[in-house]
Amino acid sequence: MTFSVVVLAAGKGTRMKSVLPKVLHPIGGEPMVQRIINTAESLEASAVHLIYGHGAEQLKASLHGKAINWCLQAEQLGTGHAVMQAVEHINDNEDVMILVGDAPLIKAATLQRLMETKAHSDLALLTVNLDDPTGMGRIIREDNNIVAIVEHKDATEAQRAITEINTGMMMMAGSDLKRWLNALTNQNAQGEYYLTDVIAMAAAEGKTIQAAQPDSPVEVEGINNRVQLARLERTLQRWQAEELMMNGVTLADPERVDIRGSISTGQDVYIDINTVIKGKVTLGNNVHIGPNCILIDCDIADNAVIEANSIIEQASVGQHCSVGPYARLRPGTVMENKAKVGNFVEVKKARLGEGAKANHLTYLGDADIGANSNIGAGTITCNYDGVNKSKTLIGENAFIGSNSALVAPVEIGDGATVAAGSIITGKVPDEALAVARSKQRNIAGWQRPAKK
Ligand code: UD1
Ligand code: CA
Numbered sequence: 001m002t003f004s005v006v007v008l009a010a011g012k013g014t015r016m017k018s019v020l021p022k023v024l025h026p027i028g029g030e031p032m033v034q035r036i037i038n039t040a041e042s043l044e045a046s047a048v049h050l051i052y053g054h055g056a057e058q059l060k061a062s063l064h065g066k067a068i069n070w071c072l073q074a075e076q077l078g079t080g081h082a083v084m085q086a087v088e089h090i091n092d093n094e095d096v097m098i099l100v101g102d103a104p105l106i107k108a109a110t111l112q113r114l115m116e117t118k119a120h121s122d123l124a125l126l127t128v129n130l131d132d133p134t135g136m137g138r139i140i141r142e143d144n145n146i147v148a149i150v151e152h153k154d155a156t157e158a159q160r161a162i163t164e165i166n167t168g169m170m171m172m173a174g175s176d177l178k179r180w181l182n183a184l185t186n187q188n189a190q191g192e193y194y195l196t197d198v199i200a201m202a203a204a205e206g207k208t209i210q211a212a213q214p215d216s217p218v219e220v221e222g223i224n225n226r227v228q229l230a231r232l233e234r235t236l237q238r239w240q241a242e243e244l245m246m247n248g249v250t251l252a253d254p255e256r257v258d259i260r261g262s263i264s265t266g267q268d269v270y271i272d273i274n275t276v277i278k279g280k281v282t283l284g285n286n287v288h289i290g291p292n293c294i295l296i297d298c299d300i301a302d303n304a305v306i307e308a309n310s311i312i313e314q315a316s317v318g319q320h321c322s323v324g325p326y327a328r329l330r331p332g333t334v335m336e337n338k339a340k341v342g343n344f345v346e347v348k349k350a351r352l353g354e355g356a357k358a359n360h361l362t363y364l365g366d367a368d369i370g371a372n373s374n375i376g377a378g379t380i381t382c383n384y385d386g387v388n389k390s391k392t393l394i395g396e397n398a399f400i401g402s403n404s405a406l407v408a409p410v411e412i413g414d415g416a417t418v419a420a421g422s423i424i425t426g427k428v429p430d431e432a433l434a435v436a437r438s439k440q441r442n443i444a445g446w447q448r449p450a451k452k
Contacts, residue, residue, distance in 0.1 A: 002094045003115070005040040006086045008168070009033050009101025010053030010073040015225040021055035023101040024062050025229055028236045029260025029278060032104035032223060037065040039108050040099065043115070049086035050101075078192030079168070080184045083177070092175035098195065100168040102222045105232055110214040111169075118171040122207035123199070125149075126169040128217040136165035137196050139211065146209040149196035153189035164211075166196055167220035176202065244271075252291075266302065290325065298329075301337070315347075318354070336371070350381075353396065365389075366408065370396030376420065378403035395430065 013022020023033035030038075033050070040048045048067045052059050053076055060070070071085040083098060090096055095118055099106065110126070117124035125146065127139050133152075138159050140148040149166045150159050180198035188194060202209055214220055223229050241254035249269040251257055256273040263277050266285035275289055279297035283289070287300050290308035298312045301319040306312065310324035314331035317323060322340045332349030335341065339352040342359035350364045353371035358364060360377035366389050367381050379400050381392040390408035394400070398412050401420030412418065413430035422436035 001119075002046045002091075003097055003171070004047040004049060004090060004094060004174075005043075005045040005067075005097045005099055006049045006051065006083055006090075007033065007036055007040070007099050007101050008051050008079060008082045009059075010051045010076050010082055010085075011102070012054050012076070013102070013224070016229075017226075021052075021058055022223070024055070024058060025223070025226075026260070027104050027223075027229065027233050028240070031062055032229075033101040034063055034065075035104040036099055036101060036106065037063065037068060039106060039111065040097070041065055041067055042108050043111055045097070046094065047089065049089055051082045051085050078186065078190070079195035080181060080193035080197065083195055084181050084184075084193070087178055087181060090174045090178065092173075092178065094174050095171055096174050096177050097171045098169060100222060102224070103167070103169075103220050104223070105219045105221065105236060106169065107214065107219055110212070110219055113212045113214075114169065114171050117210050117212040121210035122172065122176065123202045123209045124171045125199070125209065125211045126167045126214065126220065127164050127211040128167060128213060128220055129163045130165055130217060131163070133160075133163050133165045137168075138162040139164040139166060145203075146199065146211060147203040148200040151188065151190070151194060151196060167214075168195075168222075169220065170195075172198075172202070176207070261297075272308075284319070293324075364392075367392040367394065369394045370398065370414065372396055373398040373400070375400045376402035376404065380405050382407045 009023045016022045016025060024031040037048055045067055047069050048065060049069045049071050051071050051073050053073045069089055073082050073085045114124050114126050135152050137149040137151050138155055139146055140150055180201045183201060184193045184197055186193050199209060218235050221232060223232060237258055240259045241251055241257055244265060245251055247265055248267045249265050249271060252272045257271055257275050259277045261277055261279040263281045265283045268285060269283050269287045271289045272291040274292045276294045281295045282299045284300060284302035286303045288305045290306055292309045293306055294311045296313040298315045300317040303319055304317050304321045307324035310327045312329040315329040315333035317335045318337040318339060320338045321335045326343045327341045328346045330348035333347045334351040336352060336354040338355045340357040340359060341347060345358050345362045348365040350367040352369045355372040356369045358375035362375055362379045364381050365383040373394050373396060382405050383389050392406045392408045393411045395412060395414035397415045399417045401418050401422060403420055404418050404422045404424060407425045410424055412428040415431040416428045417433045418424055419435040422434060424434055424436055428434040
């Protein structure tokens with residue numbers, strides 16, 4: 001049975017006190033509603049009808065998904081009214097799963113359970129029991145059969161004592177949904193078209209209504225303010241940290257690693273405290289990440305060691321490489337196997353060949369450095385003349401003396417040596433020594449100036 005998903009995301013989210021629509025606030029580095037779209041797509045929903053109201057431009061610029069169908073709810077007249085905005089796109093002979101845009105931790109496995117429940121009933125509801133159900137719609141049962149949902153504001157004292165609540169997530173046939181939505185009214189305490197009123201209609205028609213539960217109530221928790229956002233962020237981070245550990249990664253402290261993207265890891269990876277992962281990061285076997293590192297869209301191969309306080313972005317680090325402490329690899333950096341980048345070295349759009357080293361205090365930009373070359377401390381590739389960027393090409397086994405400036409475009413041959421303190425503006429042939437500095441003069445018996 002094919003099914004489509006309706007995601008309710010038109011609420012303003014006033015309590016976030018933000019210019020950003022609530023559902024775009026990130027959790028795990030991704031807009032909260034994007035996670036729900038991803039989960040729906042992972043279940044192979046035929047379409048995701050996204051009910052939106054505020055911040056259309058921001059939403060359309062930030063969200064992606066091949067199944068998204070944008071449905072504007074210009075005025076927020078209730079959850080039932082929200083679903084009505086998708087009705088014209090829903091087929092009678094498919095099932096419809098309704099999700100809420102501000103409960104981002106819902107798991108695919110739980111929604112699968114909701115689908116299974118729908119498979120052997122006419123209407124499936126996702127419910128949870130809460131110690132404090134205040135504000136929530138209550139599940140009304142007669143002889144254990146679900147017969148209605150009553151909103152908190154409309155509930156009697158006796159109904160308010162019920163702890164089983166509506167999560168807002170449910171599933172039913174498209175044809176049923178359409179018929180019931182047509183019959184909704186807004187005669188209730190809030191003057192809204194309640195989606196929840198369809199439950200009593202289903203019961204009145206003698207439909208079977210069954211409930212499914214998530215593993216944990218946190219999966220269905222909605223976010224209304226930044227306190228709740230922070231709490232769910234920590235929950236998500238804890239889950240991700242546990243998944244990493246179960247995959248064979250040692251975390252120095254699972255509470256102090258943040259994954260704001262996706263990470264894939266080999267065996268026996270070690271990650272020290274305060275590491276931040278963004279975008280898509282791949283770590284090979286035996287990779288060691290020191291404390292306070294930031295890894296963004298990068299690929300780090302087997303046995304590489306990243307020392308403390310290093311930042312690696314859109315770079316690739318080969319096997320047995322060593323980076324840092326305090327290194328910065330910017331976009332376009334490629335370190336081949338066994339290359340080394342040490343402290344206070346910045347690398348941008350540069351390749352370091354196998355075994356090449358830049359151990360201290362260096363800037364390498366727009367450069368290609370051959371295998372086993374050694375870049376001395378304080379070497380700078382002068383790649384920018386104020387208008388254009390130019391390349392520095394260094395061959396294999398070259399030796400660049402400390403504090404040299406390589407004024408690009410410039411080429412240094414295989415096995416060439418540059419004397420310390422040189423300013424290199426022209427080609428250095430293979431195996432040659434280039435000395436490009438003023439010669440030392442010694443003045444014997446030099447008298448220092450005396451105070452007047
Ligand atoms: C709703 C349910 C309640 C349930 C609770 C779970 C109804 C009538 N009540 O309560 O039973 O316990 O969720 O959190 O359904 N939205 C729109 N357009 C609207 C109104 C809401 O898109 O016109 C969206 C909101 O952005 C939000 C979701 O629907 O993502 C739920 O709305 P919210 O106002 O938070 O839910 P309640 O009415 O409090
Ligand atoms: Ca409401």
